[in-house]
Amino acid sequence: MYLYQSRLKDQIIHSVKDVSVHAEGGVYTDAISGMFNVPFGYSCESIKQSIAQTLDKLPFHPKDHFYSPEWFDASAMLLKRAKMDDGALLYVNSGSEAIESSIAMALEYHRRKGNVQKRKVICRKHSYHGATLGAHSVTGRNDFSELRNSGYDTVRIHPPFPVTHDGKALETHSAADVENIILQTGPEQIACIIFEPVNHLKGMRQSPAEYLVGIRALCDRYDIVMITDEIVSGASRTGEFLNTHRYGVSPDIVALGKGISGGYYPASAMATSAKIASVFETRGAWIPYSYSHTYASNPVSIASIHTSLQVLEQVEASGQLQSLIGKAGELTRSIAANERVARIEANGLLIGLTLDERLGGGAGKKLEQLCFERKLIIRGEENWACLAPAYVMPEGTLAEVFEVLNESINQL
Ligand SMILES: Cc1ncc(COP(=O)(O)O)c(C=O)c1O
Numbered sequence: 140m141y142l143y144q145s146r147l148k149d150q151i152i153h154s155v156k157d158v159s160v161h162a163e164g165g166v167y168t169d170a171i172s173g174m175f176n177v178p179f180g181y182s183c184e185s186i187k188q189s190i191a192q193t194l195d196k197l198p199f200h201p202k203d204h205f206y207s208p209e210w211f212d213a214s215a216m217l218l219k220r221a222k223m224d225d226g227a228l229l230y231v232n233s234g235s236e237a238i239e240s241s242i243a244m245a246l247e248y249h250r251r252k253g254n255v256q257k258r259k260v261i262c263r264k265h266s267y268h269g270a271t272l273g274a275h276s277v278t279g280r281n282d283f284s285e286l287r288n289s290g291y292d293t294v295r296i297h298p299p300f301p302v303t304h305d306g307k308a309l310e311t312h313s314a315a316d317v318e319n320i321i322l323q324t325g326p327e328q329i330a331c332i333i334f335e336p337v338n339h340l341k342g343m344r345q346s347p348a349e350y351l352v353g354i355r356a357l358c359d360r361y362d363i364v365m366i367t368d369e370i371v372s373g374a375s376r377t378g379e380f381l382n383t384h385r386y387g388v389s390p391d392i393v394a395l396g397k398g399i400s401g402g403y404y405p406a407s408a409m410a411t412s413a414k415i416a417s418v419f420e421t422r423g424a425w426i427p428y429s430y431s432h433t434y435a436s437n438p439v440s441i442a443s444i445h446t447s448l449q450v451l452e453q454v455e456a457s458g459q460l461q462s463l464i465g466k467a468g469e470l471t472r473s474i475a476a477n478e479r480v481a482r483i484e485a486n487g488l489l490i491g492l493t494l495d496e497r498l499g500g501g502a503g504k505k506l507e508q509l510c511f512e513r514k515l516i517i518r519g520e521e522n523w524a525c526l527a528p529a530y531v532m533p534e535g536t537l538a539e540v541f542e543v544l545n546e547s548i549n550q551l
Pocket of ligand 1: 396
């Protein structure tokens with residue numbers, strides 16, 4: 140018995156190369172970068188080499204006594220890219236742990252300031268934050284709902300964009316609605332708000348600029364820690380290192396994962412602003428707020444992050460990423476004309492679409508299947524689907540991806 144089943148069909152995978160997957164059934168084009176976590180494709184030699192060399196000379200040593208040579212540089216690079224230069228950084232192994240650490244840090248931030256009653260966590264419906272119990276309890280999926288609310292004391296809000304479920308339009312909450320909820324609950328009880336600026340479920344929906352700016356202002360007004368989950372949207376996937384930077388908004392805490400290690404090693408992180416970090420520091424000494432994980436920031440994981448950030452800088456400086464983003468925008472606009480598509484948006488290299496309601500509630504999943512039969516890997520559920528091509532995908536390949544996507548939509 141397996142506790143996790145393959146989404147479509149179990150088959151043996153042989154190897155991966157560039158943006159292709161070689162498996163029993165043939166060669167597939169991967170248009171979602173693994174699980175949104177392999178931005179430089181599967182053949183990035185510099186990341187492979189730095190991992191291999193580190194494995195050879197420094198496979199593991201706990202962080203209690205020493206730092207690996209790349210540790211300071213990787214950490215400074217990450218904090219700089221997150222625009223939190225004077226803040227703090229915590230390495231963990233998975234995105235779920237980064238979420239749990241972010242919430243724990245927000246709760247502890249208030250406790251250390253003497254606001255012990257600030258314990259509630261505002262989180263969104265139709266969200267995904269991870270598979271551990273704490274991350275699950277702030278997630279807003281419809282499945283496994285019995286697990287929800289078993290971790291943190293949550294207040295659930297609706298997303299700021301219109302969504303449907305089983306053909307029915309659901310509520311939306313603007314920043315003004317969120318303020319009313321804060322006031323009804325009592326700001327003195329609210330520790331933090333957590334959300335994905337680009338919502339994975341329901342087809343990669345961008346939170347509008349005014350919402351992001353509005354939530355930032357609410358957090359400042361009511362001393363609420365703003366936590367953004369940029370595990371998918373970070374590492375420049377939507378054009379800037381953090382998605383919220385595109386709108387001039389900086390969170391207090393950001394959870395990062397997936398692409399920061401190029402997908403070659405399990406590594407995630409939580410970064411905080413100086414405002415949060417300062418509460419954990421007395422006369423230059425850092426006061427730990429939690430235990431750490433055995434493997435967090437081990438030398439191999441730091442090497443994978445360090446080299447990935449260098450590769451990211453190269454891909455950005457060469458103009459390759461910007462050019463592919465332009466191409467994705469152009470191809471997305473060409474699909475918008477398809478009357479079976481109710482909405483399609485390219486947010487950098489994060490592309491989300493909603494299918495016309497007349498195609499039924501399971502059209503997204505069916506689209507994923509149709510594409511898979513045609514050797515294209517995308518992700519689809521309910522009436523939505525999404526793509527997240529690698530930053531190094533050749534533009535011609537991206538054009539073929541959209542061709543297969545459009546033809547598969549027409550087959551629905
Ligand atoms: C938006 C978002 N947050 C958090 C997570 C959890 O990350 P991980 O699977 O590394 O624990 C995911 C994973 O898909 C995610 O998409």
